[in-house]
Amino acid sequence: MTSRRDYYFPNTEPLAGDEMRVIALGTGRPFVRRAQANTSWLVELGNGDKFVFDFGSGSQSNFTALEIPHQDITAYFATHLHADHVGDFAQVWIGSWAGGRSKPLVVYGPSGPEPKYGIKHFVRLQMESLAWDAETRFGLLPDVGAEVEVHEFDYRQTSVVYEHNGVVIKSFPAVHIYDGPVSYRLEWNGLTFVFSGDTTPTRYFVDNAQNADLLIHECFNTVTQLMERSGYDEKMARGIGTMAHTAPEEAGRVLALVKPRLAVVYHFFNDFDTMPEIERDIRKHYQGPLALAQDLMVFNVTPAETRVRLAVTPTHVWPNKEHHASFRVASRRPRLQMSRWLADTQLFPKF
Numbered sequence: 001m002t003s004r005r006d007y008y009f010p011n012t013e014p015l016a017g018d019e020m021r022v023i024a025l026g027t028g029r030p031f032v033r034r035a036q037a038n039t040s041w042l043v044e045l046g047n048g049d050k051f052v053f054d055f056g057s058g059s060q061s062n063f064t065a066l067e068i069p070h071q072d073i074t075a076y077f078a079t080h081l082h083a084d085h086v087g088d089f090a091q092v093w094i095g096s097w098a099g100g101r102s103k104p105l106v107v108y109g110p111s112g113p114e115p116k117y118g119i120k121h122f123v124r125l126q127m128e129s130l131a132w133d134a135e136t137r138f139g140l141l142p143d144v145g146a147e148v149e150v151h152e153f154d155y156r157q158t159s160v161v162y163e164h165n166g167v168v169i170k171s172f173p174a175v176h177i178y179d180g181p182v183s184y185r186l187e188w189n190g191l192t193f194v195f196s197g198d199t200t201p202t203r204y205f206v207d208n209a210q211n212a213d214l215l216i217h218e219c220f221n222t223v224t225q226l227m228e229r230s231g232y233d234e235k236m237a238r239g240i241g242t243m244a245h246t247a248p249e250e251a252g253r254v255l256a257l258v259k260p261r262l263a264v265v266y267h268f269f270n271d272f273d274t275m276p277e278i279e280r281d282i283r284k285h286y287q288g289p290l291a292l293a294q295d296l297m298v299f300n301v302t303p304a305e306t307r308v309r310l311a312v313t314p315t316h317v318w319p320n321k322e323h324h325a326s327f328r329v330a331s332r333r334p335r336l337q338m339s340r341w342l343a344d345t346q347l348f349p350k351f
């Protein structure tokens, strides 16, 4: 019997040509806490592509802990524009640029029932609000890193929104509070990854999740947990836990309908004393392979096996120690010039 490591140590395991590795960068509820950031999932493929699905607040610190160069991310995909799914945009844009990205940022996301609810509008206004930030970095950082390529697609359609390098990513509608949210299905080299953003159980998901190797579905804390621990009355707890999101028992029903090779649930506070009740409710309907996600949980998927581990990561990591060659040579526009009266007050003049 070969020995198997229980933990994943980043940057020690090159992916095989037929392997997919998925890492949870954020699994919690909309409140950022040290144990769980907001929603984000990294998908790494054996062909070299890396995709980030959602970039909720706090999730980028888990990304940094993996010591993956920002330059290596192929594209970011947003499921919807709740802050717990896109709240780390500033880090994704500015952080990655300052951290060595010398190519445009690539972002995919849904339209909405009005232009102001679409990803294009979101990105444009986020960028505008960060004007001082971005423009004070020109001169030091490559101009190209400030560029964002936004691909907005129709949230109402079930359609392929990305197809490159053998990877096909399909978007389909999710049912979450209002029009606009979507979920995704990624297929590559015979492997299928399906990721629900926020959604209540919907036939769209069941239809589009068929034959999933790794299926990630949202699931909220139970109504009882929300009442006892979050101080909600029953109406509020039911509204959040069963109308805006999927309750554990219903998640179990969805998983039973799809029967993936490995099912993962996320979007709840996963504590040692909340997990048993959530698992019990899921197990009322689903008996297959299941993981209850926590941050930095790692899933390796090949045609032969699926593995679940936790990543061991440093807390005091220095990101991007090595810069891509293009970072140094890429063109830079002139820096902004500070007012002379302000610059002249320097005790040790640098300019």
Ligand SMILES: [Zn+2]
Binding pocket: 080, 082, 176, 198
């Ligand atoms: Zn949401």
Ligand SMILES: [Zn+2]
Binding pocket: 030, 039, 082, 084, 085, 198, 267
């Ligand atoms: Zn959410």
